[in-house]
Amino acid sequence: MSEASPAKAYGLHLGVIALLFVLSFLLPEYYHGLLARIMVLAVFAMGYNMLFGYVGLLSLGHAMFFGAGLYGAGLAIIQLGWSVPAAFAAGLCCGAVLSLVIGLLALRTTGVAFMIVTMMFAQVFYLAILYFAAWTGGDQGMVVPQPARVLAFGATSLDLTDPTVRYMAALGLFSLVLLMTLAIVRSRYGRVLVAVRENEERTKMLGYDTFSNKLAAVVVSGTICAASGAAYALLFGYVGSSFASVQYSILPLLWVLLGGAATTLGPLIGTLFMYYVIDVTSGYTSAYLLIVGIALILLVLFFPKGILGTIRQRWLGWLP
Amino acid sequence: MHFGPHLLLATLEGLVTSAVLALTALGLSLVFGVMRVVNVAHGEFFMLGAVLAWAITSAIGGHPALGFLAALVIAPLIVGAIALVAERLVLRRLDYNPEATIVATIGMLYIIQQLALTFYGPEARPVEPPFSYRIVLPWFGYSGYKLSIIAASALLLIATWLVLTRTRIGLIMRATQYDSETTQAFGIPVGRVYGGVFALGAMLAAIAAVLIVPISQAHYLMGQDPLLLSFIVIIIGGLGSLRGTVVAAVLIGLSDGIVSMFFSPTLAKIIATLLVAMVLVFRPQGLFGTASR
Numbered sequence: 289m290s291e292a293s294p295a296k297a298y299g300l301h302l303g304v305i306a307l308l309f310v311l312s313f314l315l316p317e318y319y320h321g322l323l324a325r326i327m328v329l330a331v332f333a334m335g336y337n338m339l340f341g342y343v344g345l346l347s348l349g350h351a352m353f354f355g356a357g358l359y360g361a362g363l364a365i366i367q368l369g370w371s372v373p374a375a376f377a378a379g380l381c382c383g384a385v386l387s388l389v390i391g392l393l394a395l396r397t398t399g400v401a402f403m404i405v406t407m408m409f410a411q412v413f414y415l416a417i418l419y420f421a422a423w424t425g426g427d428q429g430m431v432v433p434q435p436a437r438v439l440a441f442g443a444t445s446l447d448l449t450d451p452t453v454r455y456m457a458a459l460g461l462f463s464l465v466l467l468m469t470l471a472i473v474r475s476r477y478g479r480v481l482v483a484v485r486e487n488e489e490r491t492k493m494l495g496y497d498t499f500s501n502k503l504a505a506v507v508v509s510g511t512i513c514a515a516s517g518a519a520y521a522l523l524f525g526y527v528g529s530s531f532a533s534v535q536y537s538i539l540p541l542l543w544v545l546l547g548g549a550a551t552t553l554g555p556l557i558g559t560l561f562m563y564y565v566i567d568v569t570s571g572y573t574s575a576y577l578l579i580v581g582i583a584l585i586l587l588v589l590f591f592p593k594g595i596l597g598t599i600r601q602r603w604l605g606w607l608p
Numbered sequence: 609m610h611f612g613p614h615l616l617l618a619t620l621e622g623l624v625t626s627a628v629l630a631l632t633a634l635g636l637s638l639v640f641g642v643m644r645v646v647n648v649a650h651g652e653f654f655m656l657g658a659v660l661a662w663a664i665t666s667a668i669g670g671h672p673a674l675g676f677l678a679a680l681v682i683a684p685l686i687v688g689a690i691a692l693v694a695e696r697l698v699l700r701r702l703d704y705n706p707e708a709t710i711v712a713t714i715g716m717l718y719i720i721q722q723l724a725l726t727f728y729g730p731e732a733r734p735v736e737p738p739f740s741y742r743i744v745l746p747w748f749g750y751s752g753y754k755l756s757i758i759a760a761s762a763l764l765l766i767a768t769w770l771v772l773t774r775t776r777i778g779l780i781m782r783a784t785q786y787d788s789e790t791t792q793a794f795g796i797p798v799g800r801v802y803g804g805v806f807a808l809g810a811m812l813a814a815i816a817a818v819l820i821v822p823i824s825q826a827h828y829l830m831g832q833d834p835l836l837l838s839f840i841v842i843i844i845g846g847l848g849s850l851r852g853t854v855v856a857a858v859l860i861g862l863s864d865g866i867v868s869m870f871f872s873p874t875l876a877k878i879i880a881t882l883l884v885a886m887v888l889v890f891r892p893q894g895l896f897g898t899a900s901r
Binding site: 399405412418545581583584587588589592 | 644646701710717718726839843875881889890892
């Protein structure tokens, strides 16, 4: 990875954010809503990328962190009647605590065992949602009522169900997380994470405490995913158990692989591209999982670095 | 019924589950042991076996035993061929990298599942058992076919054990498991061994499915529970150990049968999954395995 001038990297990212801002006024209604959803899910993918791309830990259970944010915020607002900011904070806290506990346990294992352990914890989380159906609504899920999704600042109020407000809220969260990951990746801490990915033993020998660095990465990754889940509950108003199922652990992996692991903009591109492909093919066939399966196999076979990873390798070495 | 007969019934049901589970998990365990590949699509090979059994029995007709025997031979062969093609086309090109193969087998899982949904449909379809003899016990009657599943599975397990320990093929497989590079240096075509083991693993799952399909039903989502249970079995039994796999399968099958008769199945699944995750975290070699190399 060659050294980039900070101006170039930050300029590119601010440019992408500005482009998304302008698109809000240009896109037709259907794509406007779709892009808002994609930005929220891209935050999920960025959280996943934090752990998979930079630390090299392949988790098959990130749906539980997304679900923790989703249900943390959703239950707080529906069952406890909290306000929107308090519910969002509750979602974040649930994600942070859950990822701390899971990290402490799962990081004792490595490689294949790590994947299976994370998958099993996520399965327990998913089954627990079904088991406590009295509060969570089971596999039916819950709808967050429209009046509860209004942000009030004294006299003025923002209705999160309004398309423009929703788009701007999604963009705000997306921009915040994007710039945050960029800052983390360029910091000393980010370098240590990459060192752990490349050679954990050597990093340990150089005097770094790899366990606590990895644990911090799991917590950061889990909290970002929870932020995405909480935002999903508040912006789109649906809290369902399918978002905690295995499939939602596989999807961020697919998005990150497609866009390019260990690239800051890869998760957005992967999510955007995959959503677009599914949107187009759903006109011809309902079997969109078939597309997901074929995409996964083709990616690992021929394109292991993903779109941005390949571009970085061939042409733009400075890409963060 | 009193508690005693109730428990006996639960135990019998648990033994049937164990028998099928042992075969399925053995396939997964062989593939992991020899190739170091975690085959997430294993449950889908199980499902394919059941779906093909339905297709074959309904195509042949006549006496149910005829169709069933044909299915027992043909379905595993077809599933093995599919697995072999998948191994040649995908896994070998990935050089059996553990993480890449997991992603690729997840892809296979989705592809097989969707194709089954497209061509077989969302219905659950029954297969007629080859014979319907009822054994009458003092408290309840029990299906003779279910008991024959246990016997068939035991025979197959013994046969696999004999092949692994007494034949040249088994020796080659064990050598590849122990040290594939040295085996290659001795002139063994390791690539072909991998292909054969992957096909064999899928075939074991398919046989298990053909055996169970007359008492459950063929459905395109039926591969998910066996996959999770097989994972649990090979983790408890120690990855890549045949004896551990069988012991763990009996343990899990029995406790699954007994626990789900007295408690809510979802709660039973939650506790089992959590316990197994903890085993993997704190005792990664399994309860019966020895420390890994």
